[in-house]
Amino acid sequence: MQVSRRTLIAAASSAVAAVILIGGFLLLQGDAKPAPGKSSPTATRTALMSPFTGEPIKSLGPELIVKIDNVAQARPPTGLTKADVVYLLPVEGGLSRIFAVFSSHIPPLIGPVRSAREEDIELLRQFGTPAFAFSGAQPRLLPVVERARIVNLYAGIVGGYYRDLSRIEPYNLYARTRQLLAEAPHASRATDIGFRFGPAPAGGKPVSSYSVSYPAAAFTFRWSSAGRRWLVWMDGKPAYATEGGQLGGRTVVVQYVRVATSGFLELGIRPPFANTVGSGSAVVLRDGRSYQVRWSRPDADGGTVFTLPTGQRMPFARGQVWVVYGYGPGSAR
Numbered sequence: 001m002q003v004s005r006r007t008l009i010a011a012a013s014s015a016v017a018a019v020i021l022i023g024g025f026l027l028l029q030g031d032a033k034p035a036p037g038k039s040s041p042t043a044t045r046t047a048l049m050s051p052f053t054g055e056p057i058k059s060l061g062p063e064l065i066v067k068i069d070n071v072a073q074a075r076p077p078t079g080l081t082k083a084d085v086v087y088l089l090p091v092e093g094g095l096s097r098i099f100a101v102f103s104s105h106i107p108p109l110i111g112p113v114r115s116a117r118e119e120d121i122e123l124l125r126q127f128g129t130p131a132f133a134f135s136g137a138q139p140r141l142l143p144v145v146e147r148a149r150i151v152n153l154y155a156g157i158v159g160g161y162y163r164d165l166s167r168i169e170p171y172n173l174y175a176r177t178r179q180l181l182a183e184a185p186h187a188s189r190a191t192d193i194g195f196r197f198g199p200a201p202a203g204g205k206p207v208s209s210y211s212v213s214y215p216a217a218a219f220t221f222r223w224s225s226a227g228r229r230w231l232v233w234m235d236g237k238p239a240y241a242t243e244g245g246q247l248g249g250r251t252v253v254v255q256y257v258r259v260a261t262s263g264f265l266e267l268g269i270r271p272p273f274a275n276t277v278g279s280g281s282a283v284v285l286r287d288g289r290s291y292q293v294r295w296s297r298p299d300a301d302g303g304t305v306f307t308l309p310t311g312q313r314m315p316f317a318r319g320q321v322w323v324v325y326g327y328g329p330g331s332a333r
Contacts, residue, residue: 006284023122029253034219051102051190052084054197054318063130068098069316070115070217072235074171079110081320084190086249088324089119090259092271094333097303101130102253103190106181107243109172112167113155116145118262119273124150125300135173141264150301152183158183158239190242194303201308202223204289212254212324216331219324221252223288225321230285252285252321253306256328257294272332281328282306286317 050057068077073085080086081148081164097114111249116134118141124132125148125169133153137145153175156160164172181187183206203208209222210230221230231248232239239247257280261270278297282308297304327333 002022015225026265037258041237045239049197050084051192051195052101053104053320054195054316055104057104060191061106062184063189064102064106064177064181064184064187064188065127065130065132065133066100066102066110067114067116067120067125067132068096068100068110069112069171070096070234071171074112074170075234076240077111077247078174079107079177080247081241081243081245082107083320086320086322087123088219088248088322089117089123089274090214090272090325090327091117091268092218092269094217096217096219100104101127103125106177108177109174110177111164112171113161113173113175114170115140117224117266117271117273118144118264119276121145121148122300123276124148126193126297126303128191129186131184131187133175135170138264138266142222145306151187153180153183178253192303194297194305195321196306196313196315197318200287200289200317201291201312201315203308204287204291207285208287208288210252210254210283210290212326221248221285221322223285224248225288226318228287230322232322246265248320250286251321253281253282253316253321253323254285254326255304255323256280257331258329259325259327259331259333261332276325277303284314284316295314 021098023193047056073327080106083100083102084099084104087100088096091097113133113135118139118288129149130149132150135155140176160176161173209220211220218235220233229248229250231246239245258275260273260275262273277300282293282295284291284293291314293306293308295304295306308314
């Protein structure tokens with residue numbers, strides 16, 4: 001039987017079309033799980049997002065958490081613009097310190113590094129086994145911090161720290177992060193601490209600024225429509241970074257907690273202890289609006305969930321998050 005050239009071309013075209021259709025089906029089915037131990041070359045890849053900022057990342061980096069001083073003599077800080085999450089915590093004298101979480105981007109230098117407080121231990125537990133960099137603690141508290149579930153980067157036992165002689169002590173201790181991370185090969189990777197990210201929900205109240213105060217410290221967050229973030233003022237002055245620019249985040253959470261007192265004295269007085277386990281009210285600032293929410297963290301080993309009055313999770317704007325622990329009902333001042 002003789003087959004014409006036209007017939008052969010038609011048959012070949014049909015075969016190619018069939019392959020294309022099959023290939024298209026395989027691509028559409030890319031979400032199907034490959035066999036154990038094997039990867040599917042046609043699987044659709046989902047972008048990896050940081051659980052701390054909601055931004056795309058190449059991989060989950062190690063968690064490096066650093067205690068940073070926050071009094072006037074310690075400003076401006078170094079490296080803070082690269083933090084994923086910036087926590088403001090009350091300390092003795094009505095002042096504050098910074099608990100900065102780095103993972104997505106780790107700057108070469110961070111500081112000035114200062115000492116730990118008892119409230120840090122409770123906050124650290126939600127991060128798994130993070131690398132924790134701090135300058136020390138009062139003698140009774142130091143062994144408690146060192147026994148906590150951390151990779152211990154106490155300045156008294158590891159390298160990577162130096163004194164900047166252009167500043168006065170104790171506000172001049174800085175950390176070289178490459179060396180610190182070399183001391184912490186087993187630090188846990190970035191993990192879910194309860195944050196959710198996405199488009200702004202309906203509602204909210206338009207606000208241009210929001211202020212929070214401690215007995216001897218004050219913070220104001222002012223919305224910058226040009227920068228699409230909340231710029232930070234501390235004690236009535238713009239808060240700058242040594243690397244340039246004013247500090248600020250895309251989302252600010254003012255979380256009202258019961259602030260009690262620690263059992264570990266500092267200079268003869270009981271410093272504050274912010275109870276970050278429990279539940280209460282909070283205000284979330286994003287996109288020039290404020291949202292009244294509830295926070296809940298029933299277990300110290302778990303993260304904090306923020307919910308709207310509807311019961312839905314409150315989505316944050318993608319980018320750096322600031323969390324300020326405010327004095328809630330039942331607090332001791």
